[in-house]
Amino acid sequence: MSVPILDASAxxxxxxxxxxxxxxxxxxxxxxxxxxxxxxxxxxxxLPTDTPALLCEAIGWLLARKSDVACPAFGAILLVPVEELRKCTPLPPEFNGMTLCPAWCSEVVAGKTVKQIHSMAYFVAKKNCLRSKDARKIAAFDQWGDLRDRNFGNVIASSKGGYVAIDHETLLHDLLWIPAGRNYLEWSLLKEAQSTLDAAGIKKFQVDMANAAKGHAKALVDAAADLAAIVAQLQPGNAAALSQSIHQTLDARSQPDWLSNKLGVIA
Structure with missing residues (x-):
């Protein structure tokens, strides 16, 4: 399985x-x-499994890698020894009495989030990010995966160059989060582009998004077996039905022209 599950000794x-x-x-x-x-x-x-967050992080990281969206090189589901962690830092009361807790683990990317760039430089940093090819790939990916919380705090300006997406917790919003009783307002790089770039820049941003989306169908095919394995590990009680629903949702949103039609552009 492409997303490893590590025990507490890790x-x-x-x-x-x-x-x-x-x-x-x-x-x-x-x-x-x-x-x-x-x-x-x-x-x-x-990320306790009473919400879809852990499943979304794992699926998001897997799909990002398969669709050539820059993301941390290493990601894993990790069983954290809660009492060992509590010796190092305070934890919220809901973790009292818990021995092990599943967590999402991703390798640190050298650099700063775009949001961490302060003062007047932040405005320039936002524009530089939005003008990059990486931002358009990330924006297209988030539309495909119905991710609702992509802000400049979870896009890293890598010290090696380029921009890296982290935090896929709100993936598959309508399919997984609304039934869980959560409804997130959309915060996306597309919305940031619409409020930051001029008309020509927005149009180019959207066309580039639509072009990036052409790779999503193949990415889903490449990820299908691993995606089903992740669902089986994390949701064994309804794995078959849930896996099918996730695949159908992603498949429908990866069809030719789905995103270009949504954006109203020709790619």
Whole structure:
């Protein structure tokens, strides 16, 4: 399976809290051993399975890799030893009495989120991001996957160049989150482009999105077996039906011209 599931022994060392941890109070940095025993510097956030968040993170990372969207090189589902983590940092009360908790783990990407670039430089940084090919690929990917929370806090300006997407927690919003009682307002790079770029720039952004979407159908075919395996691991009680629903949703949104029709452009 492309998304490994690591036991508690893989969580090796607490390495502190990130400067911008978002709303999840459990997010931390840790040394994590991958399936080959290689130690990796990772962001880790606890995601109990009473919400779709962990499944969405795993599917999002897998699909991003298959569709050539820049994302962390390593991602995994990790069983975190809660009491060991509690020795290092306070945890919310809902984790009291819990021995192990599943978490999403992804390798640290060298660089800063676009949001971390302050003052007047932030406006320039936003425009530079939106003008990049990476931003258009990410925006198209988010439309395909019905992801509702892509903001400049989860797009990293890599120190190696380019932009990297992290945090796919709100993927498959209508299929998975609305039945779970959550309804997120859309926050996307497309909306950022529409409020930042001029008319010609917006049009070019949308055409590039539509062109990027042409690879989604093949990406879904390539990811199908791994996607089904992830669902079976995380939702064994209704794996077949859920896997079919996820595949049908993604397949419908990967059809030729689906995104171009939605955006009203010709690609």
């Amino acid at each position: 969580w090796r060392e607490f390495r502190g809290k990130p400067a911008n941890s978002g709303i999840n109070q459990t997010t931390h940095m840790a040394k994590v051993a991958d399936t080959q025993g290689k130690l990796r510097d990772c962001f880790v956030k606890l």
